[in-house]
Amino acid sequence: MGGMLVLERSRDVMRTIIQRRWLALLAAALALGSAWAAPPQVVSELTVAQVTTVDGKTVLRPAPVSKPGDILEYRARYTNHSAAAVLGLVANLPIPAGTTLVDRSQIPPDALASTDSTHFAPLPLTRATRLADGSEQRVLVPIEEYRALRWSLGTLPPGGSAQVQARVRVNDVAPAGNGTAPAHPRG
Known part of the structure; x- marks a missing residue:
């Protein structure tokens, strides 16, 4: 059972990392888009x-x-x-x-x-x-x-x-x- 808990935590950590990367990518795209529209x-x-x-x-x-x-x-x-x-x-x-x-x-x-x-x-x-x-x-x-x-x-x-x-x-x-x-x- 302890192995399942570690596996779930690993998935949560990975999900958080992926979400942060997508947010960073989205922020960069928006910044670039606003530079084009400036x-x-x-x-x-x-x-x-x-x-x-x-x-x-x-x-x-x-x-x-x-x-x-x-x-x-x-x-x-x-x-x-x-x-x-x-x-x-x-x-x-x-x-x-x-x-x-x-x-x-x-x-x-x-x-x-x-x-x-x-x-x-x-x-x-x-x-x-x-x-x-x-x-x-x-x-x-x-x-x-x-x-x-x-x-x-x-x-x-x-x-x-x-x-x-x-x-x-x-x-x-x-x-x-x-x-x-x-x-x-x-x-």
Whole structure:
């Protein structure tokens, strides 16, 4: 009979150990699930304004619609809502179809640029062109072909924010097939 008591106690101990392990596993799964459902550490906000001149001063106004020749300023603000610093923050700012980057309007000025929103290089962009004699020459890529800008912002401290911006001119006619959305509906 003493052997039965030891066997029952062993089963109870094993049941308790298994229950604790399942509870630990469940707690870990819930913690992981809540991490997936947690709000993002860095929130980005993109705004656009029309750039005008009033009495010799630059003024930014809301830009619900735009027309050819308008200058628009895009600003992307990144805010760290976490309690820890975010390392290696990279900011991307698309250049919408139907617009052309205004040369040297990017802030900070050390942006990289891209014609395909995938491959980035320092400004001004260049590409190799084959000459009639078979040699290659580097030529400037027309600024009208730029489709995105990128900045390496480094470390963003807890509660900190960083902003990038650039201006574009609305084109007369949007180039076909470049894969980005127009700046605004034309009015």
